[in-house]
Amino acid sequence: MKYTLDTIPVLDAYKADCECPLCKLRILCEDQYLDTMLSSAYMEPEWRIKSNETGFCTRHFELMFDRRNRLGLALMTHTHMIEVIKSLEKILGEGDSGKRGLFARKSAEDGAPAKIRARMEGCVICEQVDSAMERYAYTIAQLYFTNAEFKQLFASSKGFCLPHLALVLEMAEKTLSGAQMPEFKKAVAALELENLKRIEGEIEWFTLKFDYRNDGKPWGNSQDAPDRAINKLMGACVGAEAEMPAHND
């Protein structure tokens, strides 16, 4: 697969000083795709066919629900539901010949519960966000060797959340040369471990601040340490780093 560089957004995210620049980019992407989906894409046949078939994950249904275009969301949900009902008629209607017992029993993957779960997997917005994130992770690995400004920003950055750490290493593995990969991996590992230990110290101080003997001592950088620790482990999901940009829809 051929990837394209996306230099400007990556440089901007690195200039923002955050725990994970890829989380910053992910949230901007989500915001943009949610807007597109609710403002115009749902009326375009190509997108509507995709959303009818695939639907949305819980997070993206929730985020669309929070925005104002309830009619757009209702239209998409309605036609997706029609497709889901068609699938369910098949899943719930098939294969019950009345036979019971050891030999008639199907394997777990063939059963209705597994098929219902599989039918509800997937999300049109996740698909787009995931492919943008692969492009950004690819860009990070490439810029490290080709862009002096980026290399400097990278060195003073705070590493990645763990899901994005895995993604960056995966994309680097796929696209860097055999000679580049060990150097990149070493730089990423040093940055990541240093920053994981920093947050571990910050969240420890947060817990120690609850000891009355530490009452008068300064919080330092620890007041939002639980938020940042959770985000570092899981990708931005709580606190200020997980907030969507303000919009006036």
Ligand SMILES: [Zn+2]
């Ligand atoms: Zn991240």
Ligand SMILES: [Zn+2]
């Ligand atoms: Zn999703």
